[in-house]
Amino acid sequence: MCLAVPGRVLEVSGDRARVDFNGNQSEVCMALTPQASPGEWVLVHAGFAITMLDEADARETWKYLEGVDPRDIREGAGTEA
Amino acid sequence: MRADVGLLTAELHRLSERVGREARFMEVCGTHTVSMFRHGLRSLLPPNVVLISGPGCPVCVTAQRHIDAAIALSRVSSVILATYGDMIRVPGRLGSLEASRALGADVRAVNSTLTALKLARDNPLREVVFVAVGFETTAPATAAALKRALQEGVRNFSVLAAHKLVVPAMLALLASGDDRLDGFLCPGHVSVIIGAEAYRPVVERHHRPCVVAGFEPEGMLAGLVALLRQTSEGTARLENVYPQVVSDRGNRAALELLDEVFTVADEPWRELGVIAKSGLKLRPAYERFDALARFGVELGEDEDHPACRCGEVIQGRIHPKDCKVFGTACTPLSPLGPCMVSSEGTCSAWYKYGRTAVGRAAVGGAAL
Ligand code: SF4
Numbered sequence: 271m272c273l274a275v276p277g278r279v280l281e282v283s284g285d286r287a288r289v290d291f292n293g294n295q296s297e298v299c300m301a302l303t304p305q306a307s308p309g310e311w312v313l314v315h316a317g318f319a320i321t322m323l324d325e326a327d328a329r330e331t332w333k334y335l336e337g338v339d340p341r342d343i344r345e346g347a348g349t350e351a
Numbered sequence: 352m353r354a355d356v357g358l359l360t361a362e363l364h365r366l367s368e369r370v371g372r373e374a375r376f377m378e379v380c381g382t383h384t385v386s387m388f389r390h391g392l393r394s395l396l397p398p399n400v401v402l403i404s405g406p407g408c409p410v411c412v413t414a415q416r417h418i419d420a421a422i423a424l425s426r427v428s429s430v431i432l433a434t435y436g437d438m439i440r441v442p443g444r445l446g447s448l449e450a451s452r453a454l455g456a457d458v459r460a461v462n463s464t465l466t467a468l469k470l471a472r473d474n475p476l477r478e479v480v481f482v483a484v485g486f487e488t489t490a491p492a493t494a495a496a497l498k499r500a501l502q503e504g505v506r507n508f509s510v511l512a513a514h515k516l517v518v519p520a521m522l523a524l525l526a527s528g529d530d531r532l533d534g535f536l537c538p539g540h541v542s543v544i545i546g547a548e549a550y551r552p553v554v555e556r557h558h559r560p561c562v563v564a565g566f567e568p569e570g571m572l573a574g575l576v577a578l579l580r581q582t583s584e585g586t587a588r589l590e591n592v593y594p595q596v597v598s599d600r601g602n603r604a605a606l607e608l609l610d611e612v613f614t615v616a617d618e619p620w621r622e623l624g625v626i627a628k629s630g631l632k633l634r635p636a637y638e639r640f641d642a643l644a645r646f647g648v649e650l651g652e653d654e655d656h657p658a659c660r661c662g663e664v665i666q667g668r669i670h671p672k673d674c675k676v677f678g679t680a681c682t683p684l685s686p687l688g689p690c691m692v693s694s695e696g697t698c699s700a701w702y703k704y705g706r707t708a709v710g711r712a713a714v715g716g717a718a719l
Contacts (some may be wrong), residue, residue: 274488301608313490313540313596316463316488317463320491320544320605322604334386334567334568346594
């Protein structure tokens, strides 16, 4: 339940953004990372971006996530549905 | 670039010889526990390096009185009870939320607090109750949803507030005095919110090294190397081997939001009892969102399953295999305790991974 997943911000409107998670897109709340803009990477937990991170770290985390149960990844990323 | 697994493992073995005795480290977070297993890291550890899983699985530490209250709330006819998926199968005194759902309760798994809030907006004639469990990683999401609910005047939304704080639990564990721990591997994602400096009291008051680490194999091994190096030197420092993601002070926006909505309060933990200042309660401006008050549900006492030893498991006092019903009466398909329910639970992790070849090696090397 504590898993957070990196994603790339595609577009921001207000405190919401569309974020790409390795090909899957979700709406994410940006209230905790108001400084993030399109093209940048954020770490997302339960539908909220909790911090920014750089691309190299994001890619490294995705390498590690390859072995993780996809359900846990979906939970980590969360969505506003 | 970070050091690779081979180099880090070699360094661990070198340091373990220098330490020359058993070194016991607690991985506070369930995600670390599972990640260690999945990458087979336990089998790479020197035999005298012992990893103990701590009270860091949100489902496992939720007190039974909160599970019982959630079930009671789910039985209120107007209520849609929304919760993170893992909570649904945790057994309470009155059965689980899953059983409650089978009897007609409207229980929904959600991935985000904002999904729960949307449920409330979409169902104006119903009452949506969100079961707010989890540590500081998850609590800001609850705060954000409540702030939005207040701003938008959503009246049919409320929460069962059961968030927990990591550092007070670590301090309580140490204050009990029989922990035999040499240090803590501190969870990366909680630390994103609270900041590495939050562990300073553990280091200063109890002289235990705290090392913040990520969840990739290299990150966890680097964390263990840092802990073992400190053990070999006889020092206790705060270190952060995940600085790319975790800052000293944490996420300010998240901490401010938490402080706006919640205030620190005494909190009941599964089997650990009430730990002072280890949870979050709603501030007066947000009390209208308190589901217990709204529906007149009282938090009772805990009456855990007599056979279940989750309380000792989450404090690292016993190994899951020391529980008589582990793998027999208690399995992931029919769990008796929360540690077997959650995929991050220690019992579930040992059930799933501890019986493979890697697990057997790990049992030899890292059993309690
Ligand atoms: S094996 Fe089951 S009953 Fe035993 S401590 Fe773990 S969760 Fe509780």
